Amino acid sequence: MERQIMNNKKRLFSVEPTELSPSEVFTRKYTSHLVPALKKLNMDKSPSPINQLTVKHEVDKALALSAQEFAWSGFLLQKLSSSNNPTTTTSSSSNGTRILEGSCKEDEDGEIEEKLSELRKLLPGGEEMNVEEMLSEIGNYIKCLELQTIALKSIVQDTT
Amino acid sequence: MDPPLVNDSSFSPANPSSYTLSEIWPFPINDAVGSGLRLAVNSTPSDKDISTAAAAAAAAEESTVTDLTAGWGGRKARALNSEEDESSKMVSLSSSGNEVVRFVRFCDDLNVIVRIDLVESVTKKDSGDKKRKLCGSESGNGDGSMKPEGETSSGGGSKATEQKNKPEPPKDYIHVRARRGQATDRHSLAERARREKISEKMTALQDIIPGCNKIIGKALVLDEIINYIQSLQRQVEFLSMKLEVVNSGPSTGPTIGVFPTGDLGTLPIDLHRNIYEQQEANESRGSHPEWLHMQVDGSFNRTT
Numbered sequence: 001m002e003r004q005i006m007n008n009k010k011r012l013f014s015v016e017p018t019e020l021s022p023s024e025v026f027t028r029k030y031t032s033h034l035v036p037a038l039k040k041l042n043m044d045k046s047p048s049p050i051n052q053l054t055v056k057h058e059v060d061k062a063l064a065l066s067a068q069e070f071a072w073s074g075f076l077l078q079k080l081s082s083s084n085n086p087t088t089t090t091s092s093s094s095n096g097t098r099i100l101e102g103s104c105k106e107d108e109d110g111e112i113e114e115k116l117s118e119l120r121k122l123l124p125g126g127e128e129m130n131v132e133e134m135l136s137e138i139g140n141y142i143k144c145l146e147l148q149t150i151a152l153k154s155i156v157q158d159t160t
Numbered sequence: 161m162d163p164p165l166v167n168d169s170s171f172s173p174a175n176p177s178s179y180t181l182s183e184i185w186p187f188p189i190n191d192a193v194g195s196g197l198r199l200a201v202n203s204t205p206s207d208k209d210i211s212t213a214a215a216a217a218a219a220a221e222e223s224t225v226t227d228l229t230a231g232w233g234g235r236k237a238r239a240l241n242s243e244e245d246e247s248s249k250m251v252s253l254s255s256s257g258n259e260v261v262r263f264v265r266f267c268d269d270l271n272v273i274v275r276i277d278l279v280e281s282v283t284k285k286d287s288g289d290k291k292r293k294l295c296g297s298e299s300g301n302g303d304g305s306m307k308p309e310g311e312t313s314s315g316g317g318s319k320a321t322e323q324k325n326k327p328e329p330p331k332d333y334i335h336v337r338a339r340r341g342q343a344t345d346r347h348s349l350a351e352r353a354r355r356e357k358i359s360e361k362m363t364a365l366q367d368i369i370p371g372c373n374k375i376i377g378k379a380l381v382l383d384e385i386i387n388y389i390q391s392l393q394r395q396v397e398f399l400s401m402k403l404e405v406v407n408s409g410p411s412t413g414p415t416i417g418v419f420p421t422g423d424l425g426t427l428p429i430d431l432h433r434n435i436y437e438q439q440e441a442n443e444s445r446g447s448h449p450e451w452l453h454m455q456v457d458g459s460f461n462r463t464t
Contacts, residue, residue: 135361
């Protein structure tokens, strides 16, 4: 009964009732993964200093789980499961200087190569892909990141 | 050196309006080529004859290709051939006009080719471009690719006739079509196809990333992409920190605790509404411009 009501209400929001665009699909998956995880975290939150890492961890995990059709999500999951410190974003500050160094190089192709390797570091699993794959994966990754940002913003808004 | 394919009926030995080769073709050339051109020059002024002459010259060129190969390099000779085919077509199609002009134009085409080759070899900065443009089509395609090469080079040829003796090579062909010159192997073709795929993907990425449409040049676009990804990742980090603060607060709102875990269909409506409102707000604000629109319209799949 409740589910019916939910479904009816859902129809108000989606343009076509039966068809979900990929961004919608992703967003739903994402929130459905993340929010319960957060709730769980909230319930058993005895060690407080670890909380930041754990939340980030959950965030990344939710991202990876909701985007499993892409190659990078597998790599991201691997990274997450191997260590509790996901390094996807923590290296961003060190990369900033790298780009400046790269632009001083005279060789054009060398510049481009360096930027491509930068990109590879940004993308989870980028090191193992060749250039073509990486470029297409980056497109997906960017979109999922954007959707993730939006979802996170609304979750934060909801709870404040 | 008389090529056997020449039609004797079209050539008169003493033509009062014949020209010395040096007038028309100021560049030093092989004797074989010179004789071929001389034959063309000395023909009688009639359309049909001109076309036969041109064709004969072309045929002459063809027969002397093997001789020239040693001297000029296979690619130039072949290019000459294709260029001449097109020029001869142009010559035969031109309705009226001075015979002088026609042949000067004809020779101009040849002129341009030689210059193009020289210019190409000297002024190429980007090695990738060089490969792209100079790669020959002779490898496996034979006649099939000669035509497209002829087509593309006829575009360049007509340009050349409009501006006489302008050494500007037709540089704006982006297709995989092999331009004159370099390699006969599959490797460079495959590499060029690969490069094309990569640049296709780069343009697709340019569509996704806001503000990247106006940027030209791989390096800058890549820069933008890197910056964008980094800013997105930083945003996510920041938001997750915020979330962590919120989460560890005294009370999480009723919206989070309402629904059962892991059930896709029963997310609270408020959360959904929030998310879609956010998306719409972003659209109107323009901070995440067109791509979002594109996503909702289902063109997400383009980049996957």
